[in-house]
Amino acid sequence: DGGITQSPKYLFRKEGQNVTLSCEQNLNHDAMYWYRQDPGQGLRLIYYSQIVNDFQKGDIAEGYSVSREKKESFPLTVTSAQKNPTAFYLCASSMDSPSEKLFFGSGTQLSVL
């Protein structure tokens, strides 16, 4: 089945710890995105990548980092600099950016211990 796989589904972070969320897609999409979802709010863009080895900051990039070494993979690291990391994180991809529909993964819920 083609799609976007996010792992883990649940993740817990200790104070001062960096954690990495995985996102893999087999849709052969060029563009990939990371969004943060907080209760009652619209999705907010953290980082996006239109092509391998290139990525751009979104609206709320502070405290996060990404890499795009392979077309299929776009991992997100939540660093210790992100003081309020508890949220539902969604990875998405599209064939081209930015005017094509986004396909989403199933999300990772990150909580702070």
Add this chain to the structure above:
Amino acid sequence: GESVGLHLPTLSVQEGDNSIINCAYSNSASDYFIWYKQESGKGPQFIIDIRSNMDKRQGQRVTVLLNKTVKHLSLQIAATQPGDSAVYFCAENGPRQNFVFGPGTRLSVLP
């Protein structure tokens, strides 16, 4: 987007009735719009999209209406079923823009 806190607007409908969910978008330059459905703890699922050269588009049991004059988008669901219970949100984008997402509306289908 503007925060509405923890409480989303909620629409409650009887099973079998039609549902209409509304969305006001912000950018008059936006030319592509999508409706997504999101069930609890899951990722958003594409429902239907529309480009600004159209006023209406129909899918299976769903219709999207676009009113560019007042920057308003609506999603109509015919014969609403229990499986339609979810949060529905709209997304807009335009040239050289990334998508902007609304906070969503919770649809609750009553038996």
